[in-house]
Amino acid sequence: MSIPRSVRLAGAVLATATVAASTSLPSATASAEGRPPASDAPKNVIVLIGDGMGYNSVDQAALYAKGVTMHQVAGAPGKVAPAKGTGAAFPFQKFPVRVGMSTYSVKGGYDPKVAWGDMAAAVKDPATDSAAASTAMATGVKTYDAGIGVDKDKKPLKNAWQAAKERGKATGVVSSVPFSHATPAGYVAHNESRNNYHALAEEMIDSDTNVIIGAGHPYYNDDHKRVKPNFTYLSERDFGRLEAGDAGRSFLHSKKQFDKLARNGVVSGMPKKKGKDAGKMLGLVEVGSTLQQGRSGEAKNVAPFSVPMNDVPELATLTEGALNVLDKDRDGFYLMVEGGAIDWAGHANSNTRNVEETLDFTKAVDATIRWVEKNSSWKETLVIVTADHETGYLTGPGANPNWTAMSGKRGELPAVTWQSGNHSNQLVPVYARGKGADMLYRMATKTDPVRGRYLDNTDLAKHHFAMLKK
Template sequence: MKKVIKRGFATLGIALMLGMQLSTAVFAEGLETNATLRGVPLVFEGNCSYQTQIENIGWQDWKSKMSISGTSEKGLRLEGIRIKISDIENLGVSYQTHVQNLGWQDWVDNGEMSGTEGDGLRLEGVRIKLDGSEAWKYDIYYQVHVENVGWMDWVKNGELAGTEGKSYRLEGIKIVVLPKGSVPPVNTGSVKNVILMISDGCGSNELLATNYYTTGEAEAQVYEQFPVELHMSTYSHNEIGMGDDLASVYDPKTIWNNFETLKNLPTDSAAAATAMSTGTKTYNAALGKDENGLDLVNICEDFEAQNKATGVITSVEFSHATPAGFVAHNASRQKYSEIANEMIRDSQTDVIMGAGNPMYDNNGEIRTEIEDKNYNYVGGKETWESLVAGQLGNDADNDGIIENWNLIQTKDAFESLTTGETPERVIGVPEVYETLQYNREGDVKADPYVVSPNENVPTLDVMTKGALNVLDNQENGFFLMVEGGAIDWAGHGNAGGRLVEEEVDFNNSVNAVCEWVEKNSSWSETMVIVTGDHETGYLTGTAGVYDEVINNGKGNMPTMAWNSGDHTNQLIPLFAKGPGSELLLYAANGSDPVKGSYIDNTEIVLAIRNLLK
């Protein structure tokens, strides 16, 4: 895959320098070369969709890609089902259902109803198979949720899912079509922990530049060897009220015709975090809300509903867009005090860590005068003083007892948290204002580490180790989001040296996570996803040309050109390892001539939710 990407960069660079459009042949070569990913066939490139009739509710919306149709744990029976295949000629789907008191129904196909509608008779079993001359190329997998049993194992190609003659009703179903030879889906409930690591603002060139500076090699990170390696689209629905959202949608057929296109109406971090945490696109600035301003359920709330622990940590303010997007619900990311109070006072989150300390400035020096605005990132003066006093919390685990936050601030306290016994809930606010390091004084354009770092704050990997030590007290498992937030700030500032500093800090935190998995958990129960939320700065090797940054050897800054001070809509890297990580492969039905296979940012949470009970 790496060779394909590099050839794509070179071809595209030549085309843009000559003012040419990419030819059809170049697109065809890229698509054909990317037919497999590390030996695993790509996802079925058609669309398999399905809908169910639920008792007393009626027909549900059409679902696809292993989304649940029906319900689970709600005691509502399925009464009918429709399934259809599109986008691939000579391929269809046939299915039959076992109906209460009636037995097996005749086979039907391509969108016809099987079962009943309005007769009050439950579905008890289902068989599904592909037909047509192209059926030999694919497997259709399906999994059902059975009354009092839960999710059963995945079956395929006409096998029975559910029961026959045992009077158990079906309550939900998931379906996916995969190319022959693909890894089968992992059973629901197979994941214990999920750790999502977001390098805010990091695209392919930001990662490459850091690797070149630190090692002189293109692939230097442990996560670059993860078994799943893809790219991800990040576009949003732009600012609320805009009439045409399509201007920002990533379209590989047109995106490479003009170097400027990737600058069109990019996402912001709030919309990107909301997409990743809820599975729903929204407008820029929205946190946990859809385009109509309605609250969305985020992945932390999904984990909390299953009595799992949750946490968010970042190298910037904890009420900033990315961590807030996994916890809070607010129409505007700018309402920091409101957001902080929801995170602290209302959420069930167990660990929150990030900057925003009102008592210190960006150099980690204590303030001589504190204004009301300095408390903004932590929810106001009253909230902060209550945290300091250890008198603020809520009933986070629904046991009828208030669980107060334990506030830590000093570097020593963060380091102490990495080992030994821990409090039940921890909020960590280091002794610095906006960022751990990026906003410190000195030449922001200097090479890495020329400007002495703040010495009184923890590194992101120390914060990560401490968060893991708290969260793993929950035997049911946990979800943790770790953000390298100031990589984005470096992109906005076109500050290559501080970009490298921030990306190194993030990479160290990934290493800490992988070490924790191998020492305290296992890759069979913990899934780790490493990605970004968007690219910032439009970093390339040559101004006005989409090519790679140029390696000048270890310890030397690579040759690099910033083409923007804002976000872009280019595809960004994604890496994954652990149980169910192949679900991201199944979702990767996008194919780009330069980047290869890609998913959309809304599909991360879809994969994770398919692994929960």
């Protein structure tokens, strides 16, 4: 697939509207109905979601890791423009499809004039929660905040993962936060409230989803210490079923087991070779709510990773393990991976943890890229990297009322300003590469004066459904 060089990364200097409108991608990839021929649909789809990861989260981590930025903006209200970038820090920033995405829920909207005309007003602009965002990305339908896999009238919706199952594909969800939390649950379950963790966990465990991996182990706290059980994210009954092998799933929980899974995809009681089915497993990392974000120690204005890390698998390890298992289905698979604690760091306005969590997520993306190039190819696999929304309204130092650009040196924590402790209604980035990416680019039909071309979060599911049509 070839995308014109005049179409820049969203957030960098864009070509003029006339040039952008005149650019085109190969017409053979989509029919008149907006769906590709069956031969052009990807065998595998991998969606990686940085929960709460806005453009500035990417750049904050990029500054610390490499001393470069690509997404900065600056200017007075109504006169905001992209700032000159200094380079890509992460391989996914070089993906050929790079656009923005709106994230609002059923009662919201996105108005560029509000977004770039008054920072204080933009902060107050109603923003989606992760449940509504996840539901939109998985089903193609906007819903209310807290709704999981249901429409505004609380009626269950079909999601792309179900459609993938109907096509004989394996499916999976992986998260650095509890597996029954909003984003992974939105891709599998159906419930009127994201807070009904036990019901969500039970539905997910009993679903035909092949791979479920996340945090939320009842016998461990956020420091990876053994404690009295806390059955917040799944019931005692369901945990007992998993431990006893009565849930119809192989059950993993130790670091040693996850490391082995990442190496060879071998799970006791599951298929070892490719066939019609990848089997079913659930991995519960030995932490209470997050892999690392919730661990004890200073989380603001100190060097990232200066507080000793929990001895648990990284998100990249969990991702590799899931890919190895799902790849055993010869018909292909759909996988969603969430860097869930970027959002938690944003709510806490923790610059240190935000960098840590975003870098952990980028490692999972890097692992995915390596897996594709070693075990598959870009001719049969589609990788999408995005976010469900932005959290904290992270900006450059001294921002408000003007927008300011972040800067910094490699290995130093960049100076930033947090404008909120909640979600914001900003556009978030979308990066895509592989089979079917050109169709996703074509769906970005709206234009933001600062970020350029963008699509809506419902377009992700619409794209997946189109790819799954026979």
